Amino acid sequence: MGVARFVRPLGWATLVANVMLVVTGGAVRLTGSGLGCPTWPRCTEESFRPHGELTLHAAIEFGNRMLTFVLVAIAVATFVSAWQTGRRDLRRLSVILALGIPAQAVIGGITVLTDLNPWVVSFHLLCSMAIIGLAVVFLRRIDHPDPTRARGGLVGLAWVTFAAAWAVLYLGTVVTGSGPHAGDIDSPRNDLDPLQVSQLHADSVFLFLGLTIGLLFALIATGAPREARRAVLVLLAVSLGQGAIGFVQYFTDLPEILVGFHMLGAALVSACVTWALLTVIHTPAISPSAGGRPPAAASPPAGRDRVG
Template sequence: MGVGFEARSARTSTTVTAVRVFGWATLVANVMLVVTGGAVRLTGSGLGCPTWPRCTDESFRPHGALDLHEAIEFGNRMLTFVLVAVAVATFVAAWRTARRDLRRLSVVLALGIPAQAVIGGITVLTDLNPWVVSFHLLCSMAIIGLAVVFIRRIDRPDPVWVGGGLAGLAWATFAAAWAVLYLGTVVTGSGPHAGDVKAPRNGLDPVQVSQLHADSVFLFIGLTIGLLFALVAVGAAYEARKAVAVLLAVSVGQGAIGFVQYFTDLPEILVGFHMLGAALISAAVTWVLLTVVQQDPSGTPPSELRVERL
């Protein structure tokens, strides 16, 4: 009996490690997809492969010597295969836990890959329409948030959603963050760095939409500060206070980059870091929301994961 118990414990520990590793790999891979997608746009390589799903009318890959734009766009497309590999590994690890919640989340995360590929194809076929590009980026942000949900659910299989003033403030902060992310894509669609010199713009005044975006940032940071003070005032758990502090630090850094890039005529390197910051905000604000509005009724320590036998 002792040997059998030890063997089951070893399998459980291995399963826990695997699902955690691949959960984090899913998050990192999707953040990197945002960064590489930004590189495509910032280098004007959005139409390096002018059609979809093929790279050219004759082939799925460029022929002959690659120019810079073809290499960047084709390389970004190839990242899809990395995402598929990570998604399959995540699903297998989740399946071995026999946890329905993790299985469902892993399936949704996996389905996000072909969905994003199709949306990416539509952006190419519409010559980088700024509204489609905006939707493409926002979908990546949503997948990043879902990856955070997956990671947190590993240690908390039966969370209970709670209400109250703190929960309402956390939801308001989450909504404000998504308003910031959306308006950021609108600003991008009105300015330079369209992804190709012939790509259309959304026709909005960059100065006006930038001001609206800045106003939403001030609201978001104000709500984040208010949430942090409220959590400290009520003696909330350290995890929640730390999560909000991290979000505040990321948001202030992101805001600083945004202001600097605006007043320095949007240098590509700063815009690239700004896109990375947007992905980190999506992850951080999701973590904040979950730490504030969810409780574990079982009192199970976060280090323990319930894994059922198949």
């Protein structure tokens, strides 16, 4: 198989690199370095890199832009490895992941050219969250090349939980757009009331947590495969931690370090909720007549966690 054996570590590299891009992008905003390079695609009107005395803001913003080349290298290697597997699904996913890099670069450029418009910044972050979720899909497809879709109430509940998670992520960006960490002292805000949008965001978090807990109990009650239960349990743990950070940062006037961890938590929520969704929708159908357990023919082989 040659380089095909690297497809899994490269898939993990893709996931980790995109999570780190969210974190470094947060560092740009939290240090007020969003316009450290005041134009795009160049850093200044004269050059692609800062000239003269390098300020801290310029160094941070320029360093974040340089991460694009790391992502490109990982994306090319992932595509080559996926191509060597001979599998159309992995090839297609690797192409989509690769195309996400120039798309994000353009969106990032637009955020600079619009002086960090909060709605554009919001879209920029949400695109990163989507790429993180797609990286999880890529990793799972390595072991599940032809997954069988399950049907029933569990699948519907999993999709509703997934949608609620994305509502939480979106409203989180709206809260950010109304708050103090604009990325630059002169950048505009979205003119929404921070208190009201924060309350709406908190309400969506409670809804999401309730759905996640309900999904976990439903999986346990129906005897769903262990991987699905474990995935939702991890999602619940990450979400509770993320919620705790969110409440602490709100009542401590948004210290930068906690906001940074909150952005990392958002990226992890995107990854975990995608993993949880995939494990549930590919779970063998539950037979009510079998006492809440999967039919014998649909049960996963003993000692293995693979589903579907």
